[in-house]
Amino acid sequence: MRPCFRAEPMLAVLVNAVMLLAASAVRAEQPVLNAAPQAKDWADLARLPDWSGVWTPNISDQARRERADPLPWQPRAAAAVAKLEAAEQAGNPKGLFVNCLPESMPSWMLITHNAMEFLFTPGRVTILGEADGNRLRRIYTDGRSHPADPDPTFHGHSIGHWEGDTLVVDTIGVLPETYIAPSEAVGIPNDGDLHIVEHIHLAGPDKLQDDLEITAPHVLTRTWKTTRFLFRQRARKYDIVEGVCLQGNFSERTDAAGDSVFVPTPQTEAGNWLPPIK
Amino acid sequence: MKLPTHGVMAVTLMFAGMLSGSPANAHHSFAMFDFNSTVSCPATVKEFRWTNPHVTLLIEASVKAGGPPELWSLELTSPGNLTRLGWTHSAFKAGDRIEIQFNPLRDGKHGGAFKEAKIVATGQVFTSSVRNANDAPSLK
Numbered sequence: 001m002r003p004c005f006r007a008e009p010m011l012a013v014l015v016n017a018v019m020l021l022a023a024s025a026v027r028a029e030q031p032v033l034n035a036a037p038q039a040k041d042w043a044d045l046a047r048l049p050d051w052s053g054v055w056t057p058n059i060s061d062q063a064r065r066e067r068a069d070p071l072p073w074q075p076r077a078a079a080a081v082a083k084l085e086a087a088e089q090a091g092n093p094k095g096l097f098v099n100c101l102p103e104s105m106p107s108w109m110l111i112t113h114n115a116m117e118f119l120f121t122p123g124r125v126t127i128l129g130e131a132d133g134n135r136l137r138r139i140y141t142d143g144r145s146h147p148a149d150p151d152p153t154f155h156g157h158s159i160g161h162w163e164g165d166t167l168v169v170d171t172i173g174v175l176p177e178t179y180i181a182p183s184e185a186v187g188i189p190n191d192g193d194l195h196i197v198e199h200i201h202l203a204g205p206d207k208l209q210d211d212l213e214i215t216a217p218h219v220l221t222r223t224w225k226t227t228r229f230l231f232r233q234r235a236r237k238y239d240i241v242e243g244v245c246l247q248g249n250f251s252e253r254t255d256a257a258g259d260s261v262f263v264p265t266p267q268t269e270a271g272n273w274l275p276p277i278k
Numbered sequence: 279m280k281l282p283t284h285g286v287m288a289v290t291l292m293f294a295g296m297l298s299g300s301p302a303n304a305h306h307s308f309a310m311f312d313f314n315s316t317v318s319c320p321a322t323v324k325e326f327r328w329t330n331p332h333v334t335l336l337i338e339a340s341v342k343a344g345g346p347p348e349l350w351s352l353e354l355t356s357p358g359n360l361t362r363l364g365w366t367h368s369a370f371k372a373g374d375r376i377e378i379q380f381n382p383l384r385d386g387k388h389g390g391a392f393k394e395a396k397i398v399a400t401g402q403v404f405t406s407s408v409r410n411a412n413d414a415p416s417l418k
Binding site: 056057058059060088089091092093094095096097098100113114115130131183184185206207231232233234235237238240241243244245247248250251252270271272273274275276 | 305306307308309310311312327329330331332334336348349350351353355356357358359361362364383384385387388389408409412413414415416417418
């Protein structure tokens with residue numbers, strides 16, 4: 001059996017010295033901080049276009065584009081899409097999102113029927129969605145670049161900058177399993193290396209336009225360019241309400257102790273909640 | 279789906295071209311519902327689930343001619359979207375007598391897409407078409 005290593009006194013000193021040098025090298029790397037915003041940074045926000053209010057997607061236009069604005073699918077994906085479309089038209093839609101994982105990017109922007117709002121803070125634009133606690137995009141506008149190898153996430157890593165009144169957003173690092181979905185029942189996993197560029201701007205006083213360029217080299221033959229519209233809502237009845245998708249998988253019941261509890265309720269594969277219901 | 283009709287229930291055939299796809303409901307497609315037929319009948323509310331991603335109204339109704347009252351589950355869009363149509367979490371309560379209209383599941387199971395309901399006691403009517411409410415700005 002090989003003997004245990006035992007450092008001789010001189011060797012131990014040498015090893016310690018090397019370790020100390022390495023540690024000091026690590027300390028020399030200054031962490032990159034998020035700078036504390038100054039008064040000017042807050043004042044600069046006032047010069048940005050007014051995207052206040054709640055924004056609801058143009059659902060009719062989404063539906064129209066399902067046929068009028070087809071994606072350039074690669075042959076394998078096109079065949080799968082044709083099957084999904086046929087199933088939906090036959091009344092057997094695939095429940096792509098019934099597991100309540102986020103619709104993700106770019107599908108959130110493409111097919112959501114729910115409201116969203118845009119928050120401007122120094123160095124960042126944040127998009128908050130409704131009807132799913134996970135619908136959230138952080139777009140860094142502080143000049144940073146993407147990480148060299150970002151951890152894949154549902155909405156990816158987004159950096160943005162303003163070109164006049166247009167917010168240009170670049171997104172990478174989206175999980176390959178997430179769908180590029182032209183409808184709630186038709187979608188193909190992006191399979192990785194997804195890259196999305198958006199130009200978001202007001203197309204009228206109360207109409208927001210998102211021009212998307214979606215590059216998905218494993219499933220699309222070329223970059224797909226498409227557009228979605230949102231309408232501004234100021235009435236208080238449009239204020240964003242909390243929405244937790246998984247809540248729909250539970251019934252509100254009273255247990256034997258008299259406590260209010262959630263009880264799991266099975267759904268069908270297509271996401272329906274049918275009798276018998278306990 | 280074939281549904282028999284009787285005095286207070288009617289299945290209305292509609293022109294398919296009048297509907298541009300399913301109504302606005304996120305999370306899952308509504309293609310499993312037959313929007314070419316509408317079931318109309320009196321019903322009793324058993325439970326009103328004000329939950330994401332789909333609000334659900336459970337009703338008891340005799341949809342089959344002469345049959346016993348049976349439980350049906352009717353799906354709607356999200357609480358947020360319905361709020362903009364004037365709904366609240368207390369829009370319906372168990373025991374409410376209603377006149378219901380819904381589009382049934384194609385496969386004959388006891389589910390449907392909510393279309394409209396009138397509460398008999400108050401005459402209040404609830405609809406669920408969110409496109410009319412959302413597809414234009416509302417600035418006041």
